[in-house]
Amino acid sequence: MPVRHLDYYITQRKLISSQPLSLLKDIRLGIDGNFWLRKIISGAASELYLPGIGGTPSGIKAAIEKELEGFKAASIQPLFVFSGLSLIRKDKPHVNEDIKLAKRNAAWDAVNAGKMDLALSSWTSSPAVHQPDLIHLVIRILKENNVDYMRAPYGAGAQLSYLERNPKQIIHAIHGGSDILMFDVDRVITSIDFAKQSFTIISKKEVLQDLLLSDDQFLDVCILAGFDQFTTFPPLATEVAFSFKNIHDLLRQHRTGFNAVKAHVDNPQVAKYVDSFCRARCAMRHQPILNDDGHIEPMNLEQAPSDIHEFIGYRLPDEVYYFLSRGVITEATLNSILCGNGAEFSPLCNGETAEYRKFLTTDIMQIKAQTVALTKAQLHTFYERKVSILYWFEGASAPEHAVKTESAPVTVSAISNWKNGKLSVEKELKKSGLARPDYSFCLGLVASDAASTVQAAGQEKPAPLTTLTEVQTRHLSKLLQLRSFIEPSHAPSAYGKAMAEALKGQQQLQQSADLQDALFIALELIRAELLTSRPYSIQYTKKQVLEDEAVTKAVRLISRVTSLIGARFKGVKSWAGPLSRELLAFNSVGKVLTRHLRHMSEALIMEMLLSNECQKENLNFSDLATQLPFAYEPSTVLGVLVKEYLETLTLTNTGSAAIPASSKDQALKQVEEHIGATSLQSLSGTVKEELERGFAFWDVVCEAVKSLRASNTISKELAQEFQDANTWVKTRKI
Known part of the structure; x- marks a missing residue:
């Protein structure tokens, strides 16, 4: 949560120094995981085309493991601390995304006009990665590499400060952003360069001396400047003229942040800010941490007020914070229970289709109802209160939609x-x-x-x-x-039997949890009638590549199905090939379903643990956390490859019943030329191997559909769509 312009001020005043990396040898280094992950995503794991293909950055695993190798080579023992719950807010989530939507539309207009540089420029200012969605995946990678991690009850900065100050010397130094200086720390390592064998560090004492401020005044100036969870002091919040120096001058004039705010209380913008400032200040001074005995307690416990719940939020059982610390559950579901509200933000395709929006307000709302019911099941009756959802497409003054647990298709009982x-x-x-x-x-x-x-x-x-x-x-x-x-x-129900039938004899799927998750998602989307050959309410392709409507529908259905498993990447170079906004619209449906099934899965395991259905002392919670389903979100790339191949093959073999092998090879060659050398090098296998994977998964889904049709579980029309597409593609597979 960077403090606005603080880094610029520190750099300008030359308050940051560089040191040789050897000074950190044999230390335990506490790392702000969110700060570190932001650098990974914007650095080695950055992908320019990610907003156009969806999914997770293909280079994230390689980038993380390279960092871990750097720590190991430098004899540094890292402990990654990720932020947990959000501090409670009195205001509703902000869901007005007009600027973001406009930038995405401008990017796609540029793609359609063949102006990729312009498209990439628009995408750069509209981030594609929602960091909280990646934490469970990052934790898996850390666990695979035997690296320690934890999630703080609330902010990572407070937890790191406690770990460093602990008499047991749990960690010896902190690596994070300059915002950690708001806590009780002496210094913060802000960057580590393994190539240059150096690191940069900021001394809090030097910063305070330069600003001529006390520790309390420094906290005030940071709150007034604003950070992720707190807005800038309104009279000085202008985008163009804002500077940290102006905030500093204001503080120096009035001596305390409270006095500075009160001096402007006649300003209509400041009227509500006074209470917010006081709440933020208390939250930073008394943020709860997980102590070494496994209990939750506020920082500076002796001075903590009795109404801490007013600015932190209501206390959960210590067990829940422990499950959070090991990654068994994430903050998303718990935040909605504590705050009483949640929000659905626009997906990468902008979520303009009627199908996507209906899916959110019906099927996804039912999954939310199950998740909320599971989360509340073993908690105090106090938490039996309303939880509401806001939707971005309803505008800045979006109405609240209550999550009705009684609408859950299958209840907790x-x-x-x-x-x-x-x-x-x-x-x-x-x-x-x-x-x-x-x-x-x-x-x-x-x-x-x-x-x-x-x-x-x-x-x-x-x-x-x-x-x-x-x-x-x-x-x-x-x-x-x-x-x-x-x-x-x-x-097993009809859908359970269909899944079992489809998996029978499929060794590859039986050995891959992620491919089984993809089949689960496919069956959910078939039930919702969103995995069909029919176009959605908005078609982004103005002119179809193929003239035959039946063939177009077959290609659409097959590419949608195959995009559910995603292509495999080396993680070194990133995709820079063809894009499809129509497939991205389908990808958004799969992504929102995957995310909410993940939350429900976490809520379910929490309910099982709190109800003592499991003997907890025997469990390895890290193993439990890292093996939960729905961890990965595929991109559209495999669907794009399948679409490109089938369209190319069809255009060169119109009317052919039997497609010769030479035509398939020629079509494959044309696809490889079209996607380009960079994209070819990004794939871990050949295009042919990826297509084979895609068609193998298509066969599995068709088997499941056949079972559903035999039991009259799905409509004849939907079953016929799959049958027609399967008949057509039979001679065209690689």
């Missing part, structure tokens, strides 16, 4: 009757050859043993689950039941 069946989960998993449970395993288990897993009413509460395997199996089974893949009787 409906999934509370599980117990261990006759089959041993551990033995069955070993027999299957799987490393850990997945959807296929859970569906197979209930298909064989459903009746014995149902806890009859009035029976004694079953013993808690004791192993990670049991917890993961129960979690995925309950997740499947919440989304109606498993019936109340615990037998």
